[in-house]
Amino acid sequence: MVLAAVCLIRFSAKKSAVPSAVVTSGYVPYTLVKQIGGGLLPVEMLLPPGAEPHSFEPSPGSMVAVHNARAFVYVSDALEPWAKDVLGAVGKKTRVVNLSQAVAPSQDPHVWMDFGAVVDMARALEKALSEMDPENASSYEKNLKQFEQEVAVLDMDFARALSSCESREVVHIGHLAFGALAKRYHLSLMALAGTSHDGEHSAQKLIDLTKHIRAKHIQSLFTEEAVSPRLAQTVAAETGAQIFPLYTIEDISKDDFSNGVTYAQLMRRNLDSLQQGLVCKK
Ligand SMILES: [Zn+2]
Numbered sequence: 001m002v003l004a005a006v007c008l009i010r011f012s013a014k015k016s017a018v019p020s021a022v023v024t025s026g027y028v029p030y031t032l033v034k035q036i037g038g039g040l041l042p043v044e045m046l047l048p049p050g051a052e053p054h055s056f057e058p059s060p061g062s063m064v065a066v067h068n069a070r071a072f073v074y075v076s077d078a079l080e081p082w083a084k085d086v087l088g089a090v091g092k093k094t095r096v097v098n099l100s101q102a103v104a105p106s107q108d109p110h111v112w113m114d115f116g117a118v119v120d121m122a123r124a125l126e127k128a129l130s131e132m133d134p135e136n137a138s139s140y141e142k143n144l145k146q147f148e149q150e151v152a153v154l155d156m157d158f159a160r161a162l163s164s165c166e167s168r169e170v171v172h173i174g175h176l177a178f179g180a181l182a183k184r185y186h187l188s189l190m191a192l193a194g195t196s197h198d199g200e201h202s203a204q205k206l207i208d209l210t211k212h213i214r215a216k217h218i219q220s221l222f223t224e225e226a227v228s229p230r231l232a233q234t235v236a237a238e239t240g241a242q243i244f245p246l247y248t249i250e251d252i253s254k255d256d257f258s259n260g261v262t263y264a265q266l267m268r269r270n271l272d273s274l275q276q277g278l279v280c281k282k
Pocket of ligand 1 (some may be wrong): 195196248250
């Protein structure tokens with residue numbers, strides 16, 4: 001496998017000596033590069049749409065893409081433990097950008113769920129793109145400003161919309177990806193699995209969550225696309241709770257990927273779900 005990857009890299013390096021695309025690990029860096037790059041840089045994503053990032057295994061083709069890339073942008077070794085394998089394949093001209101280095105260290109790898117942190121990540125990305133492609137630096141700076149404004153509006157809308165709700169209990173039939181968001185807006189969060197889908201199918205955890213919903217008379221529960229909908233449906237059938245979707249952004253459906261849905265659009269869907277599920281005043 002390793003030998004095959006090395007051969008592929010050599011073959012491909014001969015075929016195309018000029019680094020071209022910016023290659024990203026998953027959707028968070030992908031959508032940020034799309035937005036800050038503003039179409040000036042071709043972008044490729046290693047994680048296929050529909051796959052989840054924690055346990056992804058890069059193919060020899062991923063190694064070739066990274067070897068030939070102008071830059072490889074990823075979130076962190078904690079979110080993407082497979083990135084260390086990919087880093088072994090970077091070419092001499094490939095710039096490596098680890099976005100988590102721009103934010104305060106955290107036990108939770110889903111750092112983009114905090115609006116302050118995602119702006120820091122976008123600033124680090126803009127700096128890297130501008131250094132890499134100084135001719136277009138003013139465009140990247142302009143795109144960053146626009147992103148910062150979008151996030152500032154989101155932050156205000158979240159704070160306003162979630163300030164007065166009938167419930168502050170977010171029961172998430174998924175993994176612990178929304179901790180930073182819950183903390184920022186003073187919501188109480190219980191998730192089925194830990195920060196990397198571990199223990200996802202724990203029957204005991206499902207029973208505990210079901211008991212919690214009954215004890216607290218919780219009317220809603222939240223799901224995510226990477227987890228089988230049957231789990232949430234089972235809990236909903238037991239408790240009568242209504243199901244609302246949340247979007248982690250680390251993985252992306254094929255439709256959303258084709259439509260180029262942005263960070264702000266996905267976070268706004270999250271706000272709509274939370275507002276409805278927690279019955280917040282409009
Ligand atoms: Zn995750």
